[in-house]
Amino acid sequence: MDKTHLTGTPFATLGLDPRLLQGLHAAGFEYCTPIQAETLPLLLAGQDVAGQAQTGTGKTAAFVLAACERLLRRAGRAEHPPRAIVIAPTRELAIQIHQDAVTLGRLTGIRMGLVYGGIDYEKQRDMLLSGVDLLVGTPGRLIDYFKQRALDLCAIEVAVIDEADRMFDLGFIRDLRYLLRRMPKPEERLSMLFSATLSCRVHELAYEHMNNPQMVAIEPDKVTVDNVSQRLYHVESREKLSVLWNLLRALPEPRTLIFVNTKRAAEYITERLSRTGLEARLVSGDVPQREREQLISRFGKGDLPFLVATDVAARGLHIPDVTHVFNYDLPQNAEDYVHRIGRTARAGASGQAISLACEEFVYSLAEIEAYIGDKIRVLPVTEDLLVPPPTPAGARRSHRRRHRHAA
Secondary structure: OOOOOOOOOEHHHOOOOHHHHHHHHHOOOOEOOHHHHHHHHHHHOOOOEEEEOOOOOOHHHHHHHHHHHHHHHOOOOOOOOOOEEEEOOOHHHHHHHHHHHHHHOOOOOOOEEEEOOOOOHHHHHHHHHHOOOEEEEOHHHHHHHHHOOOOOOOOOOEEEEEOHHHHHHOOOHHHHHHHHOOOOOHHHOEEEEEEOOOOHHHHHHHHHHOOOOEEEEOOOOOOOOOOEEEEEEEOOHHHHHHHHHHHHHOOOOOOEEEEOOOHHHHHHHHHHHHHOOOOEEEEOOOOOHHHHHHHHHHHHHOOOOEEEEOHHHOOOOOOOOOOEEEEOOOOOOHHHHHHHHOOOOHHHOOEEEEEEEOOOOHHHHHHHHHHHOOOOEEOOOOHHHHOOOOOOHHHHHHHHHHHHHHO
16 A cells, blocks of 8 residues: 555654554554644644545544543543544444444443444444443434433533534534534533535534634645546447446456446446446445445455445445446536545555546536546547447346336
8 A cells, every 4th residue: 555645643652542552553553644643633632623634534543543532531431421422424434433443442441332323223222321432323313312312412522523514415414513512512522523625614513513623624725636547438328338337347356436326327237237247236325224234345345346326325435445436427516526536545545536428417527627626537438448238138128028118
């Protein structure tokens, strides 16, 4: 892995608890990334921080370390746990944060908890009632347990809001404010807010619910990672599947995310690729949570080469060694483009982002290029890319039957 994304600041010089340093060493971390080097000294000194950095640059480790250090310095378990809470906008992000917290804090004795919707309601409730020190959760499930009196927020010493701009995008801001108003006053806790983008509305949220937060922005004018090689093909809609199929089958040992704009397109792409022998699976909001977790786990381990996703997976997925991101559909929002391609080239690695611009979605290209401040390299669509994927005979007969029925 490329180490040029790191600073010269070792974690060992920050005054972290030896147990956290052992966790960092076991995970292979010795030096800080820029966002960690800038925010951790402030947080360890008790300063609230609102941090902005590119996706995949170590924001999670920064707030997990700061939260754990705070709890360790203030030894003793609260009468009404939890003592620290991390609020994330999506289930996938909450799961990843919890995994990272368990990894980094495994020697500390801090009890880690995780709550999110769609699965294990009673199991999660029992975990809360048995006691937890650091809790990671999504807004809806946290509010549900709070109203059921399974969760008490009166002893919160550390509050973290991750992907704050996404909270607005997904309509969670009222839920977020509901939770924050039921915690101790901002001056009585350490608060952190992290995001890939800090808009005016996020600044307003920070000043409303934090104690004189220090704003830390790492390369705010550079919204995409240098190590992502970006390419684009101009294609007709009817050619997109052929181009995608030919590009995918040429990849050696791929671990590839394919993003589409609609669930219907995602289902179509997954089915067609699978019929050609390319093992692809679909992740969308309609896939049951347990199945979604299993698919993401298989993909992360390299057992599944292609994952087709709607934008439910565009943020919050930290999957190592993703080699390629394909935009089968150009996203209609420039920020979504940045978050999609940010799934590759994480933690200093390199990756490729390939987009197919058809007549339906090409209109967002100008906005995307203006947002990233660069022109995406355009490659020619050669004849070999237009070779159509094979269609099994059974599939052709099924298609004709569906066509006659629709007529």
